[in-house]
Amino acid sequence: MFSVKMSEELIRVFQLGDEDDRVHVIILTADPAAPAFCAGADMDEVVNGSALLGRKEDKEHEHRDPGGQVAMAIYNNRKITIAAVNGHASGTGATALQLPFDFRFIWAGAKVTFPFVRLSIVPESTSTYLLSRLIGESNAAYILFSGDGHKPDAPFLAGLYHKILPTRTEILPIAIEFAKNVAYNIGQVSYAYTKGLLHRSGASIEENHLLESRAIKIIGTSKDTVEGAQSFIKRRRPKYTDTLSENASSWYPWWKPLDVKKPKSKL
Template identity: 65%
Template sequence: MSLPELPAIDLTEIVASLQDGILLITLRNSRKTNSFTEKMSHDLIRVFQWGDADDRVRVILLTADPKERAFCAGADMEEVIKGSVLLGRKEDSEDEHRDPGGQVALSIYNNRKVTIVAVNGHAWGSGFTSLQLPFDFRFIWAGAEITLPFLRLGILPESTSTYLLSRLVGQSRATSILLSNAKMRPDSPNLSSLYQDILPNKEDVLPAALSFAKTIAATSAPVSITYTKGLLHHPGMTIEENHLLDSRAIKRRGASKDGEEGLKAFMQRRSPNFPDTVSGETSWYPWWKSRDVNQPKTKL
């Protein structure tokens, strides 16, 4: 079954375009400083799923209009107060509720393509948790203010951030970031290792991220990216298990058309043209069993 084209996807709080293998997504809820809403969560999930499935997409890049004060101002508090799904509707049971920020984070973290975020404004709450932590690469404006207001509001950090942040910066730094209620800058000792690059001007962030994305799109084998992300996110329980996974992945990639093309391109000193597609890689990947969190009956 053919995929719908981007214009056929009904997006209202983001805009998206595809060019040269790069799916560029821009937050556009400017009336509320790009606040994170239930509709924005649906839009983001749909477009990341689309990018995952379409073989033309090599890299997915998220950003916001640099003219806006905030990259994302966190959850839409008016929506929260009215009883939106962001904190769980009253009719939801504890087992049935699914955090929308977490659903967005899963669609990004589990994406088979390279994901990059260009944070060109202040990032509060969800603008840090769901819209930064699950990405493969993060570029940010040096002047961005990062604020996590969760504990002051009597709630808690969402979007699987307790899991992701401790994996990214270590348990001690994650604890300091999530429990201190501090306002931080990207060059904070606890935060700086998160970022691929910290740019001095807001206007520099997207061009830097885009240049990086173009290099990856032009030079990296998509299926090899998929395997590498899978090994990073779903390693074996021991080094021996990892060795078995590595060995099988290396054998499969080495015997692939991509592997043949990569070696030829290297010997001929030319750019590779990798023929294998992510959608065609189904015989072994994924090698792990995923839990269907969208099913209401799925419980801990």
């Protein structure tokens, strides 16, 4: 069950993983023997007035959705993030714990449910933003408005999952194998820049061209770029050594993050 405590712990984990140069990949999964990957919010907390739906003492502009805070911590993480979904997923288990990840692997027998409208609440965890970007607005509308449970291979979920595997026990080993392959073959800085260009692209193709051009120029003289060219020529695995703490440009991030922690934050 997703709780306020769980949200705080997840945010801390992804913050630490982002800051530590030794970390290249973060994988989230569940005990394969558990009845579900995540069955959604802890309803006892919801009924008792926790921060999940907003504390009674909070004014409407002061509430910050814990699931959204988790989703942003994952989405803005500069490392490779993987959701290894080895069970049924509902509510936050289908939103914050899946949508903001770079890659998603799932068990074919899992049931994925977005029940918010049926519960007379609105979708959380920035899912209205992420889901429409991942599968298109039409498919996102169908999933969110119907509130039905779906199998991972449902046509309107096409493209959401990178691999759908037949057994629950396969999910984590396959995710780890994939993580190793990606981590050993990608430079940490170039990955972060590319992720930023996808998530924080320009408002037009011209603006995106300017952003890409500057990133290319900045990283073009790096040790990792030289190593990448040499490994390609010599047909060997690259040995990238540049790190975000030491080699990321002061230009990155090029966008101005909105401070969502302050109640009076303005859009």
